[in-house]
Amino acid sequence: MKKIIIVLASRVGSTRLPRKALKPMAGCSTMLELIIKRLRSSKMANDVIVATEEKSYNEFIKIFENLKCNYFVGSEEDVLDRYVKAAEKFNGDIIVRATGDNPLVSVKALDSIIEHHIKTNADLSHYDLLPYGSGVEVINYEALKYANDNSNDSFEHEHITQYHYRNPNKFKIENPEVEESFRMPELRTTVDMEEDYNNVCDIFKKYNNNIYIDVDDIIRDIKNGK
Numbered sequence: 001m002k003k004i005i006i007v008l009a010s011r012v013g014s015t016r017l018p019r020k021a022l023k024p025m026a027g028c029s030t031m032l033e034l035i036i037k038r039l040r041s042s043k044m045a046n047d048v049i050v051a052t053e054e055k056s057y058n059e060f061i062k063i064f065e066n067l068k069c070n071y072f073v074g075s076e077e078d079v080l081d082r083y084v085k086a087a088e089k090f091n092g093d094i095i096v097r098a099t100g101d102n103p104l105v106s107v108k109a110l111d112s113i114i115e116h117h118i119k120t121n122a123d124l125s126h127y128d129l130l131p132y133g134s135g136v137e138v139i140n141y142e143a144l145k146y147a148n149d150n151s152n153d154s155f156e157h158e159h160i161t162q163y164h165y166r167n168p169n170k171f172k173i174e175n176p177e178v179e180e181s182f183r184m185p186e187l188r189t190t191v192d193m194e195e196d197y198n199n200v201c202d203i204f205k206k207y208n209n210n211i212y213i214d215v216d217d218i219i220r221d222i223k224n225g226k
Contacts, residue, residue, distance in 0.1 A: 004114060005092035006039050006048045006136075007083055010100025011056040011076065016193050021100050022059065023197060026204035026211050031191065032060065034103050034211050036069055041107050041212055044114040045096060051079075051086040080160040084148045087141045094118070095144060097137040097160060103200055104189035106134040106215045109182050113138055116176050123171040124164050127178040133190025134215045137161055143171055181216040189215065 010021050010032055021032045028034040032050070039048045050069060052060055053076035064071050072089055074082030087095050096114065098105055109127055113136065117125035123143040127135055139161060147156065147163035156163040164171045191197050207213040 002093035002118075003047075003091055004045045004094045004096065005087065005090055006042065006045045006096040006098055006110075007072075007086050007092070008035060008039060008048060008050050008098045008100060009052075009079060009082070010035075010050055010060070011052050012059050013055065013076075017191065017197060020191055020197065021056070025103060025197075025201055026209040028211065030063060031103055032100060033063055033067060035098070035100060035105065036063075036067055038103070038105060038107060038211055039098060039110075042096075042111055042114075044111045047090060049086055049090050049092075051082045053082070077154075078157045080144070080148050080151070080157040080163075083160050084141075084145050087144065093141055095139050095141060097139060101190050101192060102133045103191060104131070104134050104203065104215060104218075105136060106130060106182060107212075108214045108216060109134065109178060110136050112179075113176075116174060120174050121172065122174040124161060125174040125176075127182070128175060129178055129183040129185050131184050131187035131189045131215050131219070133188065139164070146170075179216075181219060184215075184219045184222070187215075187219065187222070 012019050014020050022030050025031045025034050036048055050071040057073045072086035074085050109130055113125050113127055117138040123140050125138045151163045191200055
């Protein structure tokens with residue numbers, strides 16, 4: 001049985017919205033705490049690991065202790081290497097790439113794309129057309145390590161699946177159609193700026209700060225004019 005781990009990349013440093021990972025959200029003391037709890041509701045993944053770097057670790061340690069969350073401290077700039085080493089430390093065979101910018105990550109879509117990834121024996125899988133900031137990528141450890149070992153491109157080491165998309169002949173990449181109820185790419189759910197943060201907080205407030213509300217419910221209500 002392959003071990004499936006969600007590796008959540010998060011750090012304190014952010015130019016447009018400094019220290020956003022530590023901002024409170026939807027009744028949680030930090031956005032990072034909310035994302036960890038949300039991802040832990042996955043029915044397919046075995047564990048959630050936060051992959052961070054030294055400076056952020058010192059600020060995150062209390063969150064990790066309070067939530068009993070596994071973590072890995074690696075390179076700040078070389079995110080690809082950080083992911084590979086995190087996967088090695090926690091024996092991940094299939095890695096779900098999630099990021100600390102996305103508090104409304106769709107766990108239903110995440111579980112669905114993992115199932116598709118396993119069924120099709122893919123190297124890398126993802127959905128398009130989800131709300132911006134609610135999707136993930138699923139990638140095999142071997143494909144991740146291959147990129148880390150063979151790429152000398154700093155962009156590919158910062159954006160961990162770019163090597164695979166640039167070399168599609170070397171990997172089996174799956175991009176199935178997501179269910180209609182999850183399609184609304186114009187809906188922005190990522191947190192990049194103060195405006196995004198306020199917008200996402202407002203969405204959660206609309207659902208009584210239910211941190212597990214998924215995007216298909218939000219999309220349905222928007223379409224129904226609610």
